[in-house]
Structures are given as C-alpha cells and as structure tokens.
Amino acid sequence: MMEASSPLVFVARRLPEPVMARLRERYRLTDEPSDEPPGRERLIAGLSEADAAICTLTERIDDDALRAGCRLKIIANYAVGFNNIDLDAAKRRRIIVTNTPDVLTDATADVTWALLLAVARRVTEGHALVQQRSWSGWAPTQLLGADVTGRTLGIIGMGRIGRAVAERAAGFRMPVLYTAHQEVVPAVPGTWQRASFEQVLAQSDFVSLHVPLTDETRHLIDARALSLMRRSAFLINSSRGPVVDEAALAHSLKQGRIAGAGLDVYEREPAIHHDLLGLPNVVTLPHLGSATWRTRVRMGEICLENIDAVVNDRPAPNQVT
Incomplete structure (x- = not known):
C-alpha cells in the first residue's frame, strides 16, 4: 500500500x-x-x-x-x-x-525516412487510389514520382537525429550536405560535406530539418529560404513545427516552387494551415516521430x-x- x-x-x-x-x-x-x-x-x-x-x-x-x-x-x-x-x-x-x-533518435530518424520515401514515391496517393477502388490497373505514366537513390540529401542541423538520418542515406548511395558548427565525421561509408545554410537549400534534392526551436530557428524556413530550393526538391520536417513558416510553405507548394513536403510537426499543433491540407504533394503525419x-x-x-x-x-x- x-x-x-x-x-x-x-x-x-x-x-x-x-x-x-x-x-x-x-x-x-x-x-x-x-x-x-x-x-x-x-x-x-x-x-x-x-x-x-x-x-x-x-x-x-x-x-x-x-x-x-x-x-x-x-x-x-x-x-x-x-x-x-x-x-x-x-x-x-x-x-x-x-x-x-x-x-528517440532512431525512431525519429526512421519516421523522417518514411516521410521522405512516401512523398517522393507518392505512397499516400497510391494507397488512396487503391483504398478508394479507383485503381484500374498498371499504367506507364501512373503516379510517377521522384528518384531517391543517388540524389543529394541536405540536413539542416547535424545533431543526433540529423546524423542518424544521414547514416541511413548510405543505403541509398546519397551524398549528404549538412549544416553544423564543425565538421562531422561520417559514421558509415558515404560522402558527407559541410556547407552553408544557403548551399544546402540550393544544392539538395531533399532537405530534412533537425534543429531545436529557438528564437533563431523560428521560421528558419521562410519564403526566402524556400525560394533558394530547387523546384524538384522536397522539404521534410520532423523537428519542430514553428521552424517552418507554414503559410510560406503552402504558397510555395501551390505555386510549384518546390516539389513537395513531408511533415510530422506543425506550427500550431494540432491545427495545420488550411492550404496544406488536401495538397497531393504533401504527406502529413500526426506527430509520430517518437511513436514506437x-x-x-x-x-x-x-x-x-x-x-x-x-x-x-x-x-x-x-x-x-
């Protein structure tokens, strides 16, 4: 008792x-x-x-x-x-x-890759097509997605989770660009290169965010940052929601400024910017990063x-x- x-x-x-x-x-x-x-x-x-x-x-x-x-x-x-x-x-x-x-390092790194693969290969769109019984069979041009293997992965914030995400890139033969205060030695075979924030945005096919929420990182990804990204690039956020200006992100996606986004966290959880909902090139999860x-x-x-x-x-x- x-x-x-x-x-x-x-x-x-x-x-x-x-x-x-x-x-x-x-x-x-x-x-x-x-x-x-x-x-x-x-x-x-x-x-x-x-x-x-x-x-x-x-x-x-x-x-x-x-x-x-x-x-x-x-x-x-x-x-x-x-x-x-x-x-x-x-x-x-x-x-x-x-x-x-x-x-929670590994669990969050895993869900980051789940988002990256899902948005690049249009997994949720394909799932919906099948579940809604709208799939009429294989077609040469159906739901064509983006290649992952061999593409450049950009990591904003090379802490524990950022490094774990970068380590998983080795299996996809992806060179990694990252931001950090000092050089990080790869824990697995692969090409890792430290670069400026602007260089990572401009040269990456996938940009994954792994920074804490501070005054300096709030809206780190704003309209200017998004304008530096390739039109074919994808933004992945499993860090903190307010790191991304959701209104700016929604505008960039609707205008075709970037190819897509995978999001596990949001600026004003559980609310999500209305323009992000329903976009076919956005994969949204309900903050599942550590959810094992x-x-x-x-x-x-x-x-x-x-x-x-x-x-x-x-x-x-x-x-x-």
Whole structure:
C-alpha cells in the first residue's frame, strides 16, 4: 500500500501503461491523467499539489504555472525538446527541468525516412487510389514520382537525429550536405560535406530539418529560404513545427516552387494551415516521430529515473536547468 508520505506526482497526459504502473507503485498521483491535454485549470492545480511533474510538449509551463508549484522540485519533460518550459523562471524558483535525450533518435530518424520515401514515391496517393477502388490497373505514366537513390540529401542541423538520418542515406548511395558548427565525421561509408545554410537549400534534392526551436530557428524556413530550393526538391520536417513558416510553405507548394513536403510537426499543433491540407504533394503525419512502443515506454522510464533521483536528493541524470 502506498504510504501517505510518498511524494505526489502530477502527470499531464496518460503515458504507456507500463510507465503508469511503475508510477503508481512508487508514488501517489495528484489525479489520473487522460489522453487529452490538461486544461489550464487542471495544470495549475496539479502543479500546486505536486512534488514532481511529468509534462509533454503540449503543456505551456510558464512563470504563472511555475508560481503555483510551491512544493515542486522537478519537471520531467516527456520529450527531447523543452521549449514549452520557461527555463529562466524554473531556475529562479529552483525547479529542476529534465528531458529525454538519445532514446528517440532512431525512431525519429526512421519516421523522417518514411516521410521522405512516401512523398517522393507518392505512397499516400497510391494507397488512396487503391483504398478508394479507383485503381484500374498498371499504367506507364501512373503516379510517377521522384528518384531517391543517388540524389543529394541536405540536413539542416547535424545533431543526433540529423546524423542518424544521414547514416541511413548510405543505403541509398546519397551524398549528404549538412549544416553544423564543425565538421562531422561520417559514421558509415558515404560522402558527407559541410556547407552553408544557403548551399544546402540550393544544392539538395531533399532537405530534412533537425534543429531545436529557438528564437533563431523560428521560421528558419521562410519564403526566402524556400525560394533558394530547387523546384524538384522536397522539404521534410520532423523537428519542430514553428521552424517552418507554414503559410510560406503552402504558397510555395501551390505555386510549384518546390516539389513537395513531408511533415510530422506543425506550427500550431494540432491545427495545420488550411492550404496544406488536401495538397497531393504533401504527406502529413500526426506527430509520430517518437511513436514506437519501445521508445515511448523508455521515455517514461527516463522521466521516472530523473524524478527518483531528485526526490531522493541525487543529481538528475538528464538535467537541462
């Protein structure tokens, strides 16, 4: 039986059941979470009671929310990113913030390639044709797509996920252009070349985004950036939605300025710019980057490891502030 003195944990969204079971074994919960995002009232109420909290990118943890957490020692963010949290306010209030690095690298790199291949080879259009019973049989000119093998892959942001995406390009014999502060040594056989942001946009057949959301990267891909891309090029985004100006992207696609886009994240999730919906050369996923069973469970375990450490007066393994 859980002791009445056990720390209280606020969990913003329901996590995979193995994680929830371990949470219930070790801690008291402020309440039972659901699949839906918590309203502002529930968020504030939960933080006001809790010794620790597990939040996701959908929760805006600003100074007002943190002010309510008079007992709060740690916010374990169920994500690699943490732009949803006011880190300065957390630091002032001596609230530790942690994230879940490394664990979702491969899952996100895999979904990046799923988007790239799907939009290049018109997979979703073909799927719809068959499912709608509109396919009349093979034809020489039906749904002709773009070649992938041997084409140039551009990586904007050569961090863990960017490198993992680049490594997978070796199987397609693709030279890689990338942006980074310093040279990155290829982990697999292949041609990797560091280039400027403008060079990557201008010389790549596929441009894949892998940058955190900061003031500098917000709308990094705007009308100007899109104008530098080849008309035959595709934009892939599995990083952060606001990195792309969706209105500018929609305009470029409708005008044929670029060939297509594969998107897993959006500027104002879950809303998507209306002009992007229904375009045949856009593949849209509902933010599935880390959505494998193993990855999502491990993310929860990392949150638990950080909470265990902090409530027992040990350093958090994944502290960001």
